[in-house]
Amino acid sequence: DQQVKQNSPSLSVQEGRISILNCDYTNSMFDYFLWYKKYPAEGPTFLISISSIKDKNEDGRFTVFLNKSAKHLSLHIVPSQPGDSAVYFCAASGGSQGNLIFGKGTKLSVKP
């Protein structure tokens, strides 16, 4: 049973517009959430994270929102750029082990 779900396998957005990537989780013990970006044939690159005690975290063009009651988080990219085209993974962590549980990813395509 998937604990972290990214229900949209792909998303296409026009350059300059907003990209919104969504993620749902089932485990209420998760207390830290991260977004990773991955290009083909490369390892994932850390983008932004959020602790469960917050509901928003911003870093430049990237903002992550957390709705704990709905067990939902989203990544907003504004404005979207063609270089943002990649697969985005949502990941969650909880407890003392620290290992991450990943979603299946969403492939973002930003068209010029």
Next chain:
Amino acid sequence: EAEVAQSPRYKITEKSQAVAFWCDPISGHATLYWYRQILGQGPELLVQFQDESVVDDSQLPKDRFSAERLKGVDSTLKIQPAELGDSAMYLCASSRDRTGADYGYTFGSGTRLTVV
């Protein structure tokens, strides 16, 4: 910028052969992880080390997979014998401490394994 080094980048092997992957984490990172990513899926944890000790290997298929981190620095993941279903990207990551989520893991570039 410090990197996690992995080798080889690509490996093609015949089924039933042995294969090994190497990872050198960022200097000073006590926690090391091996993940496997099958195409179209997210990375899944195989094994987690804290220094030289295994913290979690519950998802490691121990009949064919083994992992070691003898001196608490670099690590080797071995598959013997390889099966067709082992074809995947094998990713190594490291973090400063056990609660790696606080800082985000740093991943290596991965090893793309193809079993034929």
